[in-house]
Amino acid sequence: MDFTWTEDDAAYRARIKDFLARELPANWDEIARHGPGSPEQTEFSLEFCPKLAAEGLLIPHWPEEWGGAARPPWEHFILGEEMWRAGEPRGGQYMNVNWIGPVLMKYGSAEQQAQYIPPMAEGKAIWCQGFSEPGAGSDLASLRTRAVREGDDYVINGQKIWTSYAGLASTCFLLAQTGGAEGGRSGIAIFLVPMDTPGIEVRAIPSLIGHGDIHEVFFTDVRIPVSTRLGEEGEGWTIISYALANERVGIPRYEMGSAELDSMVAELQRRGQFSDSVVRSRAAAAAAACEAARLQVYRVVDGRARGAAPGNESNLARVAVVAAEQAVTDFGMDFLPDGFSGSDHMSMLSHHERAIVTGIAAGAAEIQLNLVARRHLNLPKGA
Amino acid sequence: MRFDLNEDQSTYATFLEQMLAAPDTGFQPVEGWGRYDYGTALDAQLDENGFFDAAREEELGSVTAALMVYEAAQVPVCIECAASALIRPFLGRDVSRPLAVVVDDAPGAIRYLPQAKGLVSITATGVRYADLPEGAVQPVESLYAYPMGTVDRDALDWTALDVDTGDLRTLWQVAVAAELAGVLKAGMDAVIDHVRERRQFGQPLGAFQGVQHRLATAAVEIEGARLQMLKAAQSRSAQDAAAALGYVQGVATRITYDLHQFMGAMGLTLEHPLHRWSYRAKLLRADLGGSSASYLAYATERWGAA
Ligand SMILES: Cc1cc2nc3c(=O)[nH]c(=O)nc-3n(C[C@H](O)[C@H](O)[C@H](O)COP(=O)(O)OP(=O)(O)OC[C@H]3O[C@@H](n4cnc5c(N)ncnc54)[C@H](O)[C@@H]3O)c2cc1C
Numbered sequence: 001m002d003f004t005w006t007e008d009d010a011a012y013r014a015r016i017k018d019f020l021a022r023e024l025p026a027n028w029d030e031i032a033r034h035g036p037g038s039p040e041q042t043e044f045s046l047e048f049c050p051k052l053a054a055e056g057l058l059i060p061h062w063p064e065e066w067g068g069a070a071r072p073p074w075e076h077f078i079l080g081e082e083m084w085r086a087g088e089p090r091g092g093q094y095m096n097v098n099w100i101g102p103v104l105m106k107y108g109s110a111e112q113q114a115q116y117i118p119p120m121a122e123g124k125a126i127w128c129q130g131f132s133e134p135g136a137g138s139d140l141a142s143l144r145t146r147a148v149r150e151g152d153d154y155v156i157n158g159q160k161i162w163t164s165y166a167g168l169a170s171t172c173f174l175l176a177q178t179g180g181a182e183g184g185r186s187g188i189a190i191f192l193v194p195m196d197t198p199g200i201e202v203r204a205i206p207s208l209i210g211h212g213d214i215h216e217v218f219f220t221d222v223r224i225p226v227s228t229r230l231g232e233e234g235e236g237w238t239i240i241s242y243a244l245a246n247e248r249v250g251i252p253r254y255e256m257g258s259a260e261l262d263s264m265v266a267e268l269q270r271r272g273q274f275s276d277s278v279v280r281s282r283a284a285a286a287a288a289a290c291e292a293a294r295l296q297v298y299r300v301v302d303g304r305a306r307g308a309a310p311g312n313e314s315n316l317a318r319v320a321v322v323a324a325e326q327a328v329t330d331f332g333m334d335f336l337p338d339g340f341s342g343s344d345h346m347s348m349l350s351h352h353e354r355a356i357v358t359g360i361a362a363g364a365a366e367i368q369l370n371l372v373a374r375r376h377l378n379l380p381k382g383a
Numbered sequence: 384m385r386f387d388l389n390e391d392q393s394t395y396a397t398f399l400e401q402m403l404a405a406p407d408t409g410f411q412p413v414e415g416w417g418r419y420d421y422g423t424a425l426d427a428q429l430d431e432n433g434f435f436d437a438a439r440e441e442e443l444g445s446v447t448a449a450l451m452v453y454e455a456a457q458v459p460v461c462i463e464c465a466a467s468a469l470i471r472p473f474l475g476r477d478v479s480r481p482l483a484v485v486v487d488d489a490p491g492a493i494r495y496l497p498q499a500k501g502l503v504s505i506t507a508t509g510v511r512y513a514d515l516p517e518g519a520v521q522p523v524e525s526l527y528a529y530p531m532g533t534v535d536r537d538a539l540d541w542t543a544l545d546v547d548t549g550d551l552r553t554l555w556q557v558a559v560a561a562e563l564a565g566v567l568k569a570g571m572d573a574v575i576d577h578v579r580e581r582r583q584f585g586q587p588l589g590a591f592q593g594v595q596h597r598l599a600t601a602a603v604e605i606e607g608a609r610l611q612m613l614k615a616a617q618s619r620s621a622q623d624a625a626a627a628l629g630y631v632q633g634v635a636t637r638i639t640y641d642l643h644q645f646m647g648a649m650g651l652t653l654e655h656p657l658h659r660w661s662y663r664a665k666l667l668r669a670d671l672g673g674s675s676a677s678y679l680a681y682a683t684e685r686w687g688a689a
Binding site for chain 1: 412416489490491492523524525526527531533583584585591592593594636640643644647648650651652653654658662665666668669670673674675676679
């Protein structure tokens with residue numbers, strides 16, 4: 001066991017930090033306070049990701065034939081960590097880099113690859129992920145949006161909800177049922193749907209995390225050619241399982257949490273309120289929760305780096321990350337409650353807005369707990 | 384020892400319940416998706432009918448006033464009730480309401496200040512009151528589901544009040560505990576409705592035992608908080624009030640987290656009322672220094688200084 005970084009990894013991290021210090025604009029904090037899912041940040045990503053691409057920092061882990069440098073998983077991970085620490089200037093494009101691109105490389109037709117991969121590699125593509133529906137959240141397989149084959153086309157009817165980035169996305173990675181009435185996993189297929197196709201309507205949902213972050217997307221008689229289908233009919237579930245395995249650890253939110261904790265403590269020190277032993281011990285507890293999450297996430301990355309089969313460590317890591325985010329935001333709310341009103345301490349506020357989705361957005365924490373209980377503790381399933 | 388209401392209290396509670404159930408106290412989105420909805424009509428109705436004066440009436444008393452704060456906190460609209468019901472009757476002079484309160488010169492925005500006619504300041508050295516002249520208050524945008532505002536406190540015309548500052552602090556702790564217990568209860572009720580209806584994996588969410596246990600724990604804790612708060616309202620002892628407030632602030636963090644978890648993404652929209660309660664809870668749980676400060680005060684009351 002070795003908990004230190006190699007010289008190469010440390011140098012790589014330093015290079016990214018340098019780049020961010022140099023390239024993030026003076027008003028970055030103002031943009032970032034809207035959060036990674038905001039329209040502001042999504043638009044910013046169209047400026048910023050091409051710069052990352054030019055520097056070789058957008059898709060370094062992709063294979064060379066797709067413009068990458070086949071860099072190892074740890075580098076890819078360090079890159080993500082530093083991006084999130086900075087507030088994720090890649091906006092929604094992190095999805096392209098992490099899983100949409102790799103999924104297209106594995107399952108896409110030559111035509112799909114040629115159409116979609118280069119713009120992602122250049123940092124100019126905004127995608128949205130059309131999975132959840134009003135009736136299908138945690139139970140994703142119960143989704144009902146339907147794609148009916150008509151000659152060389154499919155006609156899509158249904159509704160998606162909570163869709164991030166939909167307001168600005170050019171393409172939707174859409175899950176729909178093509179199978180029989182029974183639905184379920186085996187009937188799911190994936191479509192790469194241009195968002196300007198007639199019959200698609202996007203409505204922003206006013207929310208606690210800001211306006212324009214999450215959406216409803218309605219599909220009414222949306223006609224798309226068969227060539228937009230990714231993989232075969234019925235192959236959708238296999239493909240998203242592959243995609244999610246690529247996303248095994250999720251977002252390194254403990255990294256943002258830890259950075260936010262530092263600025264909260266600095267504020268308390270400035271006010272002369274960091275001598276109270278209760279406050280100090282709570283800050284330390286939040287820091288330790290971040291470390292507990294960090295190490296569990298690192299274990300998952302290590303497994304991937306060594307090519308080990310994915311285990312249930314990622315379920316543990318996801319729960320730990322939720323707890324870490326929670327500890328940090330609770331600390332801020334308890335000891336700097338005035339930081340959530342008015343224009344001061346906006347970074348705290350936006351941190352809180354990000355933290356409140358952590359246990360829900362990428363799948364509910366309770367689903368992860370179920371998996372920890374069953375797969376990690378080997379507890380029996382109830383009747 | 385008796386846990387049921389006396390006749391006057393029952394009558395009071397019945398009328399209060401009717402007023403709180405009026406249609407305009409329900410949830411409706413606010414223009415521009417504001418975070419709170421001030422219940423102007425409800426406030427006026429309760430005021431006109433003397434509900435804020437319960438603590439002055441012998442047969443009702445401060446327990447009834449605390450009960451009112453708890454009940455009023457459960458409607459999706461918010462009204463300034465805590466200070467009016469539990470501070471205003473004890474100031475030793477008539478002041479207008481709505482009323483805002485600041486304790487120990489806590490910095491930053493104060494809830495209900497934009498509506499308030501006067502501000503009460505409670506510190507270790509005494510209780511002061513100041514009218515809030517027209518235009519003095521600056522409304523402040525906030526994450527919390529309260530109207531928030533600031534005022535140049537030094538510029539106000541303060542009057543020292545001849546009251547026991549310790550007693551006022553205790554009453555205010557009870558008031559905050561009552562309001563917090565109330566918003567938690569209402570949030571829990573909304574989530575219970577949701578998990579009863581919402582089905583995933585072929586069953587209501589509320590049928591999952593993992594969900595049941597956490598909601599059941601919340602119910603036990605909220606009831607424990609409510610009873611401690613009512614006891615403290617009667618005893619008006621610093622120790623009881625510190626326990627009541629420390630306890631409810633302590634459980635609020637986890638309960639609020641759980642409630643949002645069980646609502647899923649729906650709980651993050653401004654189209655569902657959960658935030659109207661949870662984002663009041665988030666402020667109240669940190670009020671007066673939060674749970675740890677209340678518990679430290681309790682320890683001192685009970686076992687003496689360190
Ligand atoms: C900010 C944000 C962005 C999002 N972006 C996207 C996006 O871009 N694309 C997309 O498709 N979706 C997106 N989602 C949706 C997200 O994937 C869902 O919210 C998530 O899967 C949970 O579904 P739900 O909200 O319907 O909650 P539900 O499935 O209704 O569950 C509610 C709660 O019930 C409990 N629960 C559910 N099942 C169980 C169980 N078996 N055992 C115990 N407890 C259980 C959990 O506490 C859960 O949180 C986003 C969500 C958020 C909050």
